[in-house]
Amino acid sequence: MSRTICGVDVSKDWLDAHVEPGATAERFGNDAAGIAGLAGFCRDHGAELAVMEASGGYERLAFLLLWQAGQPCGIVNARNVRCFAEGIGFLEKTDRIDAAVIARFAEAKQIMPTPPPSPAQARLKALMVRLSQLGADLTVNKQRRSAAADAETVASLEEVIALLTRQSRRIEGEIASLIDDDPLWARLDRTFRSIKGVASRTVARLLAQLPEIGILSNKAIAKLAGLAPMANDSGRRSGRRHLRGGRAGPRGVLFLIARLAAKYDPHLAALHQRLQAAGKEKMVIRIALARKLLVILNAKARDARTEFANAT
Structure with a gap:
């Protein structure tokens, strides 16, 4: 391998690290103390890059804290890593094996560091996630209200709907303020909304x-x-094209x-x-x-x- 890479398999409680070349492995807790230990492990073995899969959010803390500790990190797609593992003969699956495969995949694909989001970017993303959750909750509760026959149930559901509506409007206001406060985002907002049909939430x-x-x-x-x-396509066959990923x-x-x-x-x-x-x-x-x-x-x-x- 031309680079020293630390592959990190992420789970809710553990971070399994594997450095290539050298095949050195160690397990750390997925918390602040464990991540500090992982950062030291990467430094001790001269890892130029730590690479982990996107794991439903369990990787976020490690990703951010490793960057704060000065360790460049990259994020890769879990499905791509699994296909790569099977392609090179790793049909079995354990946390330690996954960490080693991630390191090899990163080198084969020449994965580069993924810069961490700015605080404003991270906050905007979190607010949009919460707004989507509130929208889904509103839809469900409105459906329940329309199906409810009992007056007490309807009153209870209307209270929930009113609360969710207030929270949605508050978060929409925070998102609008966040975009207005960033000069580049404000310019992009005006630019995008020049197309009729593209609204602020989009x-x-x-x-x-x-x-x-x-x-x-x-x-x-x-x-x-x-x-x-x-x-x-293959040979003379021109197959139907589909969206993937x-x-x-x-x-x-x-x-x-x-x-x-x-x-x-x-x-x-x-x-x-x-x-x-x-x-x-x-x-x-x-x-x-x-x-x-x-x-x-x-x-x-x-x-x-x-x-x-x-x-x-």
């Missing part, structure tokens, strides 16, 4: 869940959002907004009419519109970022 979700917008190429941002159909949150909101924006944006409207005339399936049209909208937003964001950089 902008907030894109900024929270797709912060790379305006930085990556159109092809790369489409793949990151899971809006790049994957080739499936990517970030479900931004993709979902782009599906919804693209249908609305296509009523007003001439480029989206023309694409929609052309695909309909060609007899394309509804889902194919939805994907094409969402991707086109993302490309438009990415181009606008790139221009806005350039203008902001030149003005500062």
